[in-house]
Amino acid sequence: MQQFHTVYGGAVVEVVRDLQRARQAVLTARAAGKRVGFVPTMGALHEGHLSLIRRARRECSFVVVSIFVNPTQFGPNEDLDRYPRPFQRDVQLCAREGVDLVFAPSPEAMYPAGYSTYVDVEGITERYEGACRPGHFRGVATVVTKLFHIIPADVAYFGQKDAQQLAVIRRMVADLNFPLEIVACDTVRDPDGLAVSSRNVYLDPQQRRSALGLSRALFEARRRFQAGERSREALGTLMRRIMEQSGIAVDYADVVDPESFEPVDPATEQALLIVAGRVGQTRLIDNLPLWTPPPEPTH
Amino acid sequence: MQQFHTVYGGAVVEVVRDLQRARQAVLTARAAGKRVGFVPTMGALHEGHLSLIRRARRECSFVVVSIFVNPTQFGPNEDLDRYPRPFQRDVQLCAREGVDLVFAPSPEAMYPAGYSTYVDVEGITERYEGACRPGHFRGVATVVTKLFHIIPADVAYFGQKDAQQLAVIRRMVADLNFPLEIVACDTVRDPDGLAVSSRNVYLDPQQRRSALGLSRALFEARRRFQAGERSREALGTLMRRIMEQSGIAVDYADVVDPESFEPVDPATEQALLIVAGRVGQTRLIDNLPLWTPPPEPTH
Numbered sequence: 001m002q003q004f005h006t007v008y009g010g011a012v013v014e015v016v017r018d019l020q021r022a023r024q025a026v027l028t029a030r031a032a033g034k035r036v037g038f039v040p041t042m043g044a045l046h047e048g049h050l051s052l053i054r055r056a057r058r059e060c061s062f063v064v065v066s067i068f069v070n071p072t073q074f075g076p077n078e079d080l081d082r083y084p085r086p087f088q089r090d091v092q093l094c095a096r097e098g099v100d101l102v103f104a105p106s107p108e109a110m111y112p113a114g115y116s117t118y119v120d121v122e123g124i125t126e127r128y129e130g131a132c133r134p135g136h137f138r139g140v141a142t143v144v145t146k147l148f149h150i151i152p153a154d155v156a157y158f159g160q161k162d163a164q165q166l167a168v169i170r171r172m173v174a175d176l177n178f179p180l181e182i183v184a185c186d187t188v189r190d191p192d193g194l195a196v197s198s199r200n201v202y203l204d205p206q207q208r209r210s211a212l213g214l215s216r217a218l219f220e221a222r223r224r225f226q227a228g229e230r231s232r233e234a235l236g237t238l239m240r241r242i243m244e245q246s247g248i249a250v251d252y253a254d255v256v257d258p259e260s261f262e263p264v265d266p267a268t269e270q271a272l273l274i275v276a277g278r279v280g281q282t283r284l285i286d287n288l289p290l291w292t293p294p295p296e297p298t299h
Numbered sequence: 300m301q302q303f304h305t306v307y308g309g310a311v312v313e314v315v316r317d318l319q320r321a322r323q324a325v326l327t328a329r330a331a332g333k334r335v336g337f338v339p340t341m342g343a344l345h346e347g348h349l350s351l352i353r354r355a356r357r358e359c360s361f362v363v364v365s366i367f368v369n370p371t372q373f374g375p376n377e378d379l380d381r382y383p384r385p386f387q388r389d390v391q392l393c394a395r396e397g398v399d400l401v402f403a404p405s406p407e408a409m410y411p412a413g414y415s416t417y418v419d420v421e422g423i424t425e426r427y428e429g430a431c432r433p434g435h436f437r438g439v440a441t442v443v444t445k446l447f448h449i450i451p452a453d454v455a456y457f458g459q460k461d462a463q464q465l466a467v468i469r470r471m472v473a474d475l476n477f478p479l480e481i482v483a484c485d486t487v488r489d490p491d492g493l494a495v496s497s498r499n500v501y502l503d504p505q506q507r508r509s510a511l512g513l514s515r516a517l518f519e520a521r522r523r524f525q526a527g528e529r530s531r532e533a534l535g536t537l538m539r540r541i542m543e544q545s546g547i548a549v550d551y552a553d554v555v556d557p558e559s560f561e562p563v564d565p566a567t568e569q570a571l572l573i574v575a576g577r578v579g580q581t582r583l584i585d586n587l588p589l590w591t592p593p594p595e596p597t598h
Contacts, residue, residue, distance in 0.1 A: 115474055116420055116421040116470060117418065117419070117421070117474035117475055119418055120417050120418075121415055141416070142475075145475050146474075146475055146476050149477055171416060175416035175445075176418075176445055177318060177445050177448040177449050179448055
């Protein structure tokens with residue numbers, strides 16, 4: 001059930017698969033007065049995850065990372081089977097970052113036979129990613145509810161990269177009175193602008209160049225916004241054109257409210273630019289806030 | 300926000316309307332090493348509720364009763380507006396029973412503008428009460444999730460009278476990994492056999508005589524079972540006939556598995572007899588396990 005890994009120059013991280021043991025370890029830490037930070041992941045850890053873990057490590061005295069490729073958030077024709085699972089590498093990265101506990105349950109332990117309960121967030125989940133991936137946010141809300149019960153943390157960390165997921169979780173946490181704080185961390189980008197994602201490993205070199213159309217569309221639309229453009233239509237068309245020119249099959253490109261994911265027209269500094277599309281078999285998403293210009297990559 | 304009631308010969312119970320204060324009071328009790336028992340109610344307390352509260356009082360060192368008429372579990376044509384709300388009397392009863400905390404939030408605090416998250420338990424909620432009252436169990440599962448987050452108890456007490464609700468909550472607690480124990484308490488009956496219910500106050504004397512058809516049907520069917528009858532069809536028909544003869548408009552009368560609420564045929568000692576029907580405008584439900592014969596009332 002329980003394993004101890006000694007990796008990365010003597011750094012040790014405890015890996016727990018059992019739900020009750022994981023919960024007990026967190027309760028023990030809390031009873032000792034520790035502030036518990038939780039980073040839920042599907043593994044295949046990249047710099048984006050590491051930025052969440054590092055922030056948790058700075059802000060909390062006990063850091064838990066969960067690694068669970070959640071089947072209920074994948075559609076029947078999506079990439080559940082081929083989703084990358086470099087488990088030993090993930091555990092080593094957690095050890096290196098000083099994580100206290102890795103929680104890595106089995107799908108059977110999370111969804112035993114007869115499983116039948118789901119959490120639905122209405123409204124926001126029907127648009128954009130929700131429309132493209134029916135059932136996806138139901139799976140996310142359900143597994144996050146379960147994880148929050150198993151790992152009773154003080155604060156949980158999510159990436160701004162999955163902006164709509166973040167909005168769904170914030171809504172759910174407020175609505176269901178979950179007793180924890182949600183912290184969002186900025187999207188991490190490769191030097192060429194591509195938002196880091198576990199799915200980037202699917203891209204061959206040509207597809208990867210193609211994928212740069214997402215971030216290029218976002219940054220170009222933000223420049224246009226900063227130059228005075230406020231039309232949702234104009235900004236959306238611009239982003240769509242850039243993505244199509246890069247060879248991306250566009251799912252959507254829009255200007256939305258970052259909490260409700262309703263379209264914003266005219267665009268304001270409180271709005272979020274969002275894009276999604278497919279490069280070959282790989283579906284990629286990205287977003288860029290209009291409210292704070294982070295350092296811009298070179299295209 | 301916070302009130303103190305001194306009632307019933309000096310007995311004091313704290314009444315809290317604010318969600319954060321209620322949660323904080325429970326956390327304080329837990330930090331002091333107390334075992335917290337929670338009895339969620341819609342008020343209009345009767346002997347059934349009191350039996351839950353007394354059991355909580357025996358088993359726990361801190362007892363919380365919530366009083367909240369949950370709008371999301373009522374259908375559009377149901378009795379939300381006329382549901383009895385004898386709040387002062389309820390608080391007095393809680394004080395008399397030695398309850399430590401009454402949590403009585405407002406509907407606006409529980410479901411603020413923009414509220415959009417719901418918990419669905421599939422399968423079991425589609426049958427019987429779920430079929431008769433669309434959305435009812437969604438409302439129940441949602442409010443119980445919220446209450447379990449606001450009142451982080453060690454154990455929560457529910458009545459066997461609402462057997463399908465109990466099964467839905469047990470399923471939800473297992474599926475979503477809620478960290479608390481669910482205890483079921485036997486149905487309390489008036490001396491004539493009628494299961495006590497907050498809705499019994501709607502009945503005029505003639506309707507009340509009519510309503511006895513529910514418990515009479517259950518106890519007669521159990522006698523027939525004990526005499527060897529195992530046919531679901533025969534037991535259902537018997538219960539339906541007795542209810543109809545009493546002037547009850549039957550919604551259902553069946554033999555089911557107490558966990559899944561799937562029909563059981565032939566009937567076994569692990570099965571549950573369930574009935575529901577309407578007497579005038581009042582909808583009543585009742586049930587009787589085949590597995591343990593409690594003391595039988597006189598008809």
